[in-house]
Amino acid sequence: MFYQLLKYVFLGPPLRLLFRPRIEGIGHIPDDGAAIVAGNHLSFSDHFLMPVILPRRITFLAKSEYFTGRGLRGRLTAAFFRGAGQIPVDRSGGKAAQAALRSGLAVLGKGRLLGVYPEGTRSHDGRLYKGRTGVAAMALRAGVPVVPCAMVGTFEVQPPGRALPRIRPVTIRFGEPLDFSRFVGLSDEHVALRAVTDEIMYAILRLSGQEYVDQYATEAKKADQTRRSGRPSR
Template identity: 70%
Template sequence: MFYSAFRAVVLVPLLRWLFRPRVEGLGRVPQHGAAIVAGNHQSFTDQFLMGVVLRRRISFLAKQEYFTGRGLKGRLAAAFFRGLGAIPVDRSGRAAGQAAVDEGVRVLGRGELLGIFPEGTRSHDGRMYKGKVGVAEMAIRSGAPVVPCAMIGTFEAQPAGRRLPRLVPVTVRFGEPLDFSRYAGMADNRHVLRAVTDEIMYAILKLSGQEYVDMYAVDARAQLAAHGSGPALADAAGAAQLAPVPDRTPGDRPAAARHAAPGEGRHAA
């Protein structure tokens, strides 16, 4: 009830007035049953806008710290995130990624809509970065379709580090649902997880028109912190391996799947 009231009275009017988002392909999002909406992540406003334009409730996974703050400020923050449909997840420790995946599967098991940003963190430069495989594991274990979603203009509106958004045109574009039920029982296969994730990211990329960087956003941020911005970052990242994602299917077993990065496993979310 709180979600519905908060969404109707506060969130929808405010964000529609601020951004006047254009919506494309809304009919591609299932109105009933479990589904994953997977989007590119450019701005703090992404999940808010995604929730505003949809006709049904959508849940997002959020770190538990958002719900455990003390005092009035902490209680208000917790109420705010619950009003957005956020679900607290303990992200501490080595099992944090698996905890997020398991919670996502539980949400989908209840027939709900789950929003996720596979890049794991916001892009610092407006480009798209490599997706983490948690989205693939959720899709395969739950059997839920994945609806690709492109957030267009949100980086220009509020890039990372900017407190107040600019009033610029924003578009939320949904693609055709992707069905991965043929991979049922293969959620432990890291090659399948990598390839399914790449297919999802490519579907988002085709909708967004972004440039693609074949590295994780968190690694790009680390290199940015170490080497600064501009050409120095590009040099340090080996020109960031900038390239479009090839049009492929999970059966192609891309190189990224055959040679997983050190520390990358099936539990990455």
């Protein structure tokens, strides 16, 4: 009920009015049944804009920090993600990654849409980074299609570090569903998982037109922070 109220009453109408989202390829979202929507991740605003325009409910795997924030903004963010039924994910790796995988498979097992950001975090500079293989593992184990999605313009609306979004139009573009049935039985093979993930990222790249970086976003962020901290102060 809370999800429907957010989408159709409290959040959907003002977001559509302010950002005038242009939707392309919405027909590629299956009318029913389980599927993964895999998109680029440029802005905190992505979490709100995609669910608002989708005809079906979508459940995202969201970083656990969104559920534990402090202060007014942190509490409001946590209330939104909990109320909208989103799933907290510990991104520390190892057992946490397996827990995230199980959570995603549980959503797909109920015939629902699962939203995943294969990069694992927001892009800090607007470029598209190497995808993590968790999305491939879920697609192969559940035997579901993957619909690539590109958020275009949301980095300019609200780049990381910006508290309030700028008001400007955005585009949300969906591609044709990707079928990975040829990889059946290879869900534990790293080579297969990497191949599937790279195919997904290439589909996102074609939709978004971003510059691609063959490096994980978390590693690129750390390298960038190191470079910045090493610069002499002026």
